[in-house]
Amino acid sequence: MNPLISPAEATKHITDSLVTTETEVVNLNDALNRVLAQDIVADRDSPPFDRVMMDGICINTYNHILGSWRYKIIGTQAAGEKKMLLPKGEFTIEVMTGAPLPTDANCVIPVEQIDIVDGYALPHDGIDADDYQFIHRQGSDCKQGEIILEKGTVLTANELAILASLGATEIKVSRLPKIQLLTTGDEVIAPEETPTDYQIRRSHPSAIRGLIDANKLGEISDQHLTDDPEAIESAIATALESNDVLILTGGISMGKFDWVAPLLKKLLGEPAFHGVSQRPGKPFAFWKPTETSPVVFALPGNPVSVMATMHRYVLPALKQMLGQPLKTQKVSLAEDFQWNTPLTGILAYRLQDGKALICPPSNSGNHLALKGSQGFAQISPSSLHKADSLVEIF
Numbered sequence: 001m002n003p004l005i006s007p008a009e010a011t012k013h014i015t016d017s018l019v020t021t022e023t024e025v026v027n028l029n030d031a032l033n034r035v036l037a038q039d040i041v042a043d044r045d046s047p048p049f050d051r052v053m054m055d056g057i058c059i060n061t062y063n064h065i066l067g068s069w070r071y072k073i074i075g076t077q078a079a080g081e082k083k084m085l086l087p088k089g090e091f092t093i094e095v096m097t098g099a100p101l102p103t104d105a106n107c108v109i110p111v112e113q114i115d116i117v118d119g120y121a122l123p124h125d126g127i128d129a130d131d132y133q134f135i136h137r138q139g140s141d142c143k144q145g146e147i148i149l150e151k152g153t154v155l156t157a158n159e160l161a162i163l164a165s166l167g168a169t170e171i172k173v174s175r176l177p178k179i180q181l182l183t184t185g186d187e188v189i190a191p192e193e194t195p196t197d198y199q200i201r202r203s204h205p206s207a208i209r210g211l212i213d214a215n216k217l218g219e220i221s222d223q224h225l226t227d228d229p230e231a232i233e234s235a236i237a238t239a240l241e242s243n244d245v246l247i248l249t250g251g252i253s254m255g256k257f258d259w260v261a262p263l264l265k266k267l268l269g270e271p272a273f274h275g276v277s278q279r280p281g282k283p284f285a286f287w288k289p290t291e292t293s294p295v296v297f298a299l300p301g302n303p304v305s306v307m308a309t310m311h312r313y314v315l316p317a318l319k320q321m322l323g324q325p326l327k328t329q330k331v332s333l334a335e336d337f338q339w340n341t342p343l344t345g346i347l348a349y350r351l352q353d354g355k356a357l358i359c360p361p362s363n364s365g366n367h368l369a370l371k372g373s374q375g376f377a378q379i380s381p382s383s384l385h386k387a388d389s390l391v392e393i394f
Helices: 009-018 062-065 157-165 204-214 227-243 260-268 304-320
Strands: 023-027 056-058 071-077 091-095 107-110 114-117 120-123 147-149 169-176 177-186 219-225 244-249 285-287 295-299 329-333 338-340 344-352 355-358 377-378 383-387 390-393
Touching: 009 147, 009 285, 009 304, 056 062, 056 071, 107 244, 114 260, 120 204, 120 355, 147 157, 177 204, 177 227, 177 260, 204 244, 227 244, 227 260, 244 304, 260 295, 295 304, 338 344, 355 377
Parallel strands: 071 091, 177 219, 177 244, 244 295
Antiparallel strands: 023 169, 056 091, 056 107, 071 120, 114 120, 285 295, 329 390, 338 383, 344 355, 344 377, 377 390
16 A cells, blocks of 8 residues: 555545536436436426415405405306406405416405305405415516526436426436446355355445445446456456446455555556545545546445445545535534544444434444444544534535
C-alpha cells in the first residue's frame, strides 16, 4: 500500500475525477428511481381551473352579504363536465368535489351546511360564506412554465405521478453506467454449493448487486475469479475495455496471493490512492478514469470492509455520475460512543427512535454484525462522541 490518506482526501480524489454519464430517453413507466437529466416545466396552471373541494352548492357571496337565505337550484356541476354559468341573483348550482367552479360563483357551501326544500337550498344559520372557501384556486399550486422538477431529481413514485399529470411520457434521464464486478479468492464458492471445512460461500455479489439495483445506480454484471494471476489479468483487461465502472473485491492487501493491486498497477499505472486511514477498509484503492479506461474501485475482501467502502465511497460516486447533487447527511447519536482506534471509523449503525446506534463489528469478517443496520456512520479517530451529537452517515 501507499502512505495512508484521510477519508476526506480519498473522497476528493474520487469526486474530482468523475463526469456525468450521457443522457437517454425512457418511457414514463420505466423511469422509477432514474435520475432526471432535464428540468420539467408545467404545461399549464395547476390546478388548471378553480376546483371545487367539497360536495355542496356554489353561490356568489354578494347575495349572501345582502341577506339571501335561500337559493333556487338550477342545475348540477359534475367533475369532468364543461363549466356552467351561475346567473346573477338568488340562484345556486349543486357542485361535486373536483368539478370546475361555475363562472360568477366564488364560494362553496358544503352539503352538510344546507337543507334542500322544494328545489331550494337553505344554508344553515351562522355558517361561513367567505370568498373562495372550499375552492382550490387556479394556478395556486404552480403556474404554466414554472419549473416543477429539477435536473438531478431521483424519480420516485411521487415524481412519476407529477410527470404523468404534466403529460410528460418520454423522460430524459442519465444513462445508467455499465458496471463490472470482479470478486476473487480460492476459498470462495457459489452460494448454492456445499462448502468444505476451508471454504466459504460467495456473498459480495449479492450485497453489491442489491445496493446498485435497488437504487438504480447502474447495470451490473459479476464474475468470480480464482487466485490465478493470468486469469485475473485477463478478466481485468477485458473489463477495462467495455465498462464505465470496474469494482473489485479482495486481492489488494499485501498477502502472497493478493494479485489484484499489482495487476491493476501493471495495466493502469499507479492509483490515485491505495490505502485510507480508516477501519474497516484500510487497503481501499482507486484509479481515476482515462480516455481508455473506466473508474476503478478496488475494495478489501472482508465482508464488512466491502459494505463500508461501498456505502462510504462507491454509492456516492455512482450517484454523482448520474447527476445527483451531493448531499451531506447527519444524524444524532442515540448514546455515547467511544472509538479508541487512531483511524477513522466507518461503522454500521441502526436507527433507534430516529437516532443512530453505532454497531461496530467484532472484526471486518463478521458480516452477521450488519444485520438490521441502515448504513454506515463516519466516526473521528480516537474520539468520544456524546449522545445527541451529530455524525455523518452514508
